Amino acid sequence: MRAVPHPQHLFASMLARVRTACESILGTTADLSRVVVEPPRDPSHGDMAANAAMVLAKDAGQKPRELAEKIAEKLRADDLIAKVDVAGPGFINFTLHPRAWAEELRVVLAAGSDYGRSEIGQGEKVNVEYVSANPTGPMHVGHGRGAVFGDALANLLAFAGYAVTREYYINDAGAQVDVLARSAFLRYREALGEDIGPIPDGLYPGDYLVPVGGELAAEHGAALSAKPESEWLPIVRAKAIAMMMDMIRDDLAALNVRHDMFFSERALIEGDGDQVGATIASLRGGGEVYEGRLPPPKGGNFEDWEDREQTLFRSTAFGDDVDRPLLKSDGSYTYFASDIAYHKSKVDRGFRNLIDVWGADHGGYIKRMQAAVKAVSAGKAVLDVKLVQLVRLLRAGEPVKMSKRSGDFVTLREVVEEVGKDAVRFDMLYRKNDAVLDFDLAKVIEATRENPVFYVQYGHARGESIFRNARAEMPDLVPATAAERARALRYAPLEKLTDEGELALLRRIALYPRLVEAAASAHEPHRVSFYLYELASEFHAHWTRGKDMPQLRFIIGNDPDTTAARLALVQGILIVLASGLALLGVAAPDEMR
RNA sequence: GCGCCGGUAGCUCAGCUGGAUAGAGCACCAGACUUCGAAUCUGGGGGUCAUGGGUUCGAAUCCCUUCCGGCGCGCCA
Numbered sequence: 001m002r003a004v005p006h007p008q009h010l011f012a013s014m015l016a017r018v019r020t021a022c023e024s025i026l027g028t029t030a031d032l033s034r035v036v037v038e039p040p041r042d043p044s045h046g047d048m049a050a051n052a053a054m055v056l057a058k059d060a061g062q063k064p065r066e067l068a069e070k071i072a073e074k075l076r077a078d079d080l081i082a083k084v085d086v087a088g089p090g091f092i093n094f095t096l097h098p099r100a101w102a103e104e105l106r107v108v109l110a111a112g113s114d115y116g117r118s119e120i121g122q123g124e125k126v127n128v129e130y131v132s133a134n135p136t137g138p139m140h141v142g143h144g145r146g147a148v149f150g151d152a153l154a155n156l157l158a159f160a161g162y163a164v165t166r167e168y169y170i171n172d173a174g175a176q177v178d179v180l181a182r183s184a185f186l187r188y189r190e191a192l193g194e195d196i197g198p199i200p201d202g203l204y205p206g207d208y209l210v211p212v213g214g215e216l217a218a219e220h221g222a223a224l225s226a227k228p229e230s231e232w233l234p235i236v237r238a239k240a241i242a243m244m245m246d247m248i249r250d251d252l253a254a255l256n257v258r259h260d261m262f263f264s265e266r267a268l269i270e271g272d273g274d275q276v277g278a279t280i281a282s283l284r285g286g287g288e289v290y291e292g293r294l295p296p297p298k299g300g301n302f303e304d305w306e307d308r309e310q311t312l313f314r315s316t317a318f319g320d321d322v323d324r325p326l327l328k329s330d331g332s333y334t335y336f337a338s339d340i341a342y343h344k345s346k347v348d349r350g351f352r353n354l355i356d357v358w359g360a361d362h363g364g365y366i367k368r369m370q371a372a373v374k375a376v377s378a379g380k381a382v383l384d385v386k387l388v389q390l391v392r393l394l395r396a397g398e399p400v401k402m403s404k405r406s407g408d409f410v411t412l413r414e415v416v417e418e419v420g421k422d423a424v425r426f427d428m429l430y431r432k433n434d435a436v437l438d439f440d441l442a443k444v445i446e447a448t449r450e451n452p453v454f455y456v457q458y459g460h461a462r463g464e465s466i467f468r469n470a471r472a473e474m475p476d477l478v479p480a481t482a483a484e485r486a487r488a489l490r491y492a493p494l495e496k497l498t499d500e501g502e503l504a505l506l507r508r509i510a511l512y513p514r515l516v517e518a519a520a521s522a523h524e525p526h527r528v529s530f531y532l533y534e535l536a537s538e539f540h541a542h543w544t545r546g547k548d549m550p551q552l553r554f555i556i557g558n559d560p561d562t563t564a565a566r567l568a569l570v571q572g573i574l575i576v577l578a579s580g581l582a583l584l585g586v587a588a589p590d591e592m593r
Numbered sequence: 594g595c596g597c598c599g600g601u602a603g604c605u606c607a608g609c610u611g612g613a614u615a616g617a618g619c620a621c622c623a624g625a626c627u628u629c630g631a632a633u634c635u636g637g638g639g640g641u642c643a644u645g646g647g648u649u650c651g652a653a654u655c656c657c658u659u660c661c662g663g664c665g666c667g668c669c670a
Contacts, residue, residue, distance in 0.1 A: 034611095041613070051612065054650065064650065088613045089650055134670065171670055265670095297666055298594045310667080321596065321666090328668040335670050363597045364665035387598070389663085431606075434598060436663075438605075447632045450619065458632065469629045511609090518609055530607060533617085544634040547626075555629050592632070 009116075009513035010096075010104050011037055011048070014080075018050045018092070021074035025067075026060050039511060046085065046093040047507060053090040064090030101506040102494035108509060108572040109490045112483065116513045116579055120520065121162030127346050128154045130357035131252065131259070132169040135244040136180045137206055139251045141391045142359055144412040145437065148428045148585070149388050150357040151257040152525040155583045160520035165351070166259045169342060172241050173265040174335060179203060180244070181237035185224075187213025188236065192222055212243050254416050255424060256585045268341050269333065276333050279341040279376065280311070280326055288314045288375050294322060313340070318371030336368060343369065343383070344376040354383040355523060360434075363387055386523060389436045391428075396442040419444050422586045426453035429584050430529045447592070452533050456577065457589055459536030462543060463574040464590040470555050470567055477560055478567065482574070489571050492564035499552060501542040502569060508535050512576050516583075525584065532580045539573055 015037040022032055035056070040049040053068035060067055068086040075084045075094060083095040108115045130150020133143045150166070158164045171177075183204040190196045191213040199205040216224065216239055224232040245262070252258070268275045283289040292312050296305045312323040313336070326337040346354055354373060358365070366385045373383040393400040393410060400410055416424055423444040430452050431437050447454050467485065471478040479485050497506065512531070519527040546553035554566040578588040 036612095038609070038612085041608095041615090045613075049612085054612080057650075091613070132670095174670060176670065294667060305667080308668095312667095325667055330668075332668090334668070339670095360598070360664060362665085362670085365670095366597075387664095389598080435606080436599085449633080451632095452618085454632070455618095458630090462630065462633085466629055473629085515609075522610065526607090527609070530617090531609090533607095537617085540633055541635085543629080544625085544631085547628060547631090547634080553629055592630085 009107075010100065010510045011514045014048055014094075014096075015050075017078055017080075018052055018071070018075065021071050022052050022056060024074060025070050026056065030056060030059065032056075039507070040091075040093060043504075045087065045091070046083065046095040048094055048096070050092040050094075051090075053086075053092060057090065068092050098495070098498070098503070101503060101510065102497065104510045105494055105497075105506060105568060105572050106490055108575055109486045109568060112486055112575060113579055113582070115575055116516045117159055117161070118513060118517050118520070119161040120517050121157065121160050123161065123163050124353060125165070125351050126157050126162045126353040126355065127165050127167055127349075127351040128157070128355045128357070129167045129169055130154075131248075131257070132171065133248060134171045134176055135241045135248065136176055137204060137244065138208055139248055139412040141393050141410065141412055141415055141439065142388075144255060144415070144424065145391050145428045146357045146359060146388045147252060147255060147257045148425045149386065149433050149525065151255075152425070152429055152528075152584050153355065153357070153386070153523055155585065156516070156520045156525050156528065159583060160516055162353075162520075165261060167346075168259045168262045169339075170241075170245065170262055170264045170266075171335075173269060173338060177237055177241060178233065180209075180240050181233050182229075184209050184212045184216065184240040185232065185236050188216040189213070189225060191217035192225065208247065209240070212240050215239065215243065251411075251413050251416075254413060255421050263342065263345070265338050265342065268338055268345070275345065276338050276341040279344050280337060283313065283340075283375060286375075288317065289326065290314065292323070294325070313337075313368075313372065313375075315368045315371035315375075318374045320367040320371045324368045336365075336372075339369065340372040340376060343373050347373070347377040347381050352377070352381045354381055356383065356385045358385055358387055360387045360389045384523060386433055388433045391437045391439050394438055394440040394442075397440065400441070415439075415441065422457070423451075423453050425584060426456070426529060426586050429526055430533075432524070432526055452529065453586065454592075455540075456529075456532045456536045456581065457587070458592055459539050460574060460577045460581070460588045461590060461592045463539070463570050463577070466554050466570050467567070470563065473555055473557060474560060474563065477564055482571075485567075486571050486575070489564060489568040492568040493561045494565050494568060496562045496565035497569060501538075501545055501552065502566070505535075505538055505542060505569060505573060508538050509572050509576050512580070528580050528583050532577060532584075535573065535576060535580075 015035070018037055019032045019035060022030060022035065035050065035052045037048050037050050040046060052071055053064045057064040057067050065086060068090045072084040072086050072092050075081055075092065080097050080100045081094050082097040085093045087093050128150055131143060131147045133139050154164050154166045179202065183199070186196050186199065186203065187209045190210070216236060224235065280289055290312055291309055293307060293309055294312070296307070308329070310325050311327045313326055315324050316322060324336055325334055328334055343354065356369070369385065370383045373381050393415070419441060427439060427444050428437060444451060444453070449455050467478060479488050497503065515527060515531050519525060554563070554570055556562050581588045
């Protein structure tokens with residue numbers, strides 16, 4: 001927690017001024033919730049545009065343009081506003097006094113890496129669950145997308161003022177981990193010198209279980225092989241799961257993805273009392289669980305459909321299409337049953353905002369889970385499920401085989417090692433989560449404008465390069481470290497920033513806090529990537545103008561004042577680029593060589 | 594059959610929770626290196642926002658219809 005509250009950013013500050021103006025005309029009872037201040041699409045309309053008159057006209061019983069004129073008149077008295085116009089259907093366009101932009105840049109330099117940090121989360125607790133890959137093998141590229149998305153979203157929410165917990169749900173209780181155990185047991189016998197032949201169908205063939213067999217042999221010698229399966233299976237299973245989770249944690253670390261908590265499904269059932277059973281009992285008490293029959297699914301082939309009475313959760317009462325079973329025919333819990341108990345634990349731990357990141361193939365599961373969250377929280381908690389679409393792995397446009405057969409199975413780790421974590425992360429975040437992603441191994445390492453990671457990182461490196469040159473030319477002006485630089489440049493004569501290219505960069509920088517809040521509220525980290533690309537693009541463009549027009553260069557040898565002001569601008573750009581890249585979990589390098 | 598996600602320039606994708614004349618990259622055409630890093634930049638052509646209706650001051654955005662693509666549809670997780 002920071003002791004010093006951040007200064008209100010420019011858009012929020014101007015919105016407050018517009019609202020005050022509205023209240024002075026319409027009174028304090030007017031509903032101003034729909035009033036927004038935003039950058040106009042067309043820069044010729046000014047720096048900011050307010051929709052107040054159009055939104056309020058109906059309730060006020062006035063024509064939009066007339067109301068707009070009244071509000072505009074109030075705003076003209078504001079000393080930060082240089083010019084106000086009413087345009088189109090009733091937009092109030094205003095241009096800020098250049099001093100306002102200079103002040104904002106001083107805010108950036110003073111705040112440093114805290115610039116853009118927001119309080120909209122108000123310290124509210126948010127639980128973000130992501131990855132949750134089964135502990136039965138290495139992660140593939142699809143898992144990686146969910147991991148990167150969840151991690152960046154968690155970063156973003158934390159930066160926006162939420163108290164974020166990052167969670168991984170370990171599915172260590174179903175039939176799949178028993179298969180894992182049997183597969184590992186084969187490797188154990190192999191490690192003892194036995195010829196196990198080909199791996200039978202239905203077991204995991206991958207080489208990654210060989211070390212598990214080896215460790216089991218080292219720990220237990222031949223002792224396990226003499227026991228019946230009912231005795232060795234829990235031992236082998238626990239060992240295999242532990243080693244798979246170690247492997248997954250390593251894979252995640254290689255991608256710069258972290259979690260605060262790894263939550264075991266098995267612990268819900270076998271740990272401190274049967275929490276799944278308790279949850280079902282509690283729901284039954286509320287009438288939300290009952291014994292009943294389900295209609296058979298329509299369409300398709302369901303020849304093995306057996307009409308029988310079973311234990312059902314009344315998810316239709318909370319918006320689902322049909323009620324959902326909680327017990328399998330053998331009496332054990334369905335995955336859904338444990339998942340209800342798991343989400344109840346989140347609610348019990350005080351979370352009212354839950355976010356789950358799932359693969360798109362789980363889309364059909366959303367309604368029932370949201371229904372369950374409503375039921376276990378008495379409607380107080382909200383679950384937002386973010387689906388990440390599948391990843392098509394390509395190399396120079398040609399599909400790469402993703403089959404699980406050993407040999408041509410491409411793991412996440414292999415991809416990260418080939419192209420680097422920065423490229424993987426940025427590329428996966430340079431797309432909406434619900435759009436299919438083509439991930440081309442050849443393209444993501446290209447050093448061209450086509451490759452957004454490179455382009456943005458180069459922007460940062462280029463800014464640092466300017467400082468290296470400035471320090472060589474004008475040592476007195478440029479302290480060695482970035483922090484000292486920012487401090488010294490706060491006192492630069494920023495009124496020297498008058499070129500349209502410089503002002504455009506100032507405006508772009510000032511958009512950052514607003515962007516962080518919008519991206520966090522929408523749970524859409526990709527907006528940060530696109531913003532960074534635009535900022536880098538504007539910076540590259542302005543840099544190049546200095547080639548034709550030397551007077552626009554950042555370093556002007558005989559003019560320390562102008563140089564200081566422009567270096568302050570570069571410092572501001574670097575602060576925002578580094579901040580945004582940090583949210584994405586991508587490095588901001590000082591040089592690209 | 595039902596549900597969910599998607600359909601925007603030739604291609605890959607944005608579009609700021611409903612704003613003004615719908616944007617970027619690639620590709621194509623024409624330009625800029627005695628450089629604070631040309632791994633960059635400038636300009637140009639290119640659109641029935643799949644379709645038809647509705648809501649309102651205003652719709653790519655919200656609601657409904659149809660078409661196309663992906664995913665899912667008791668006792669897998």
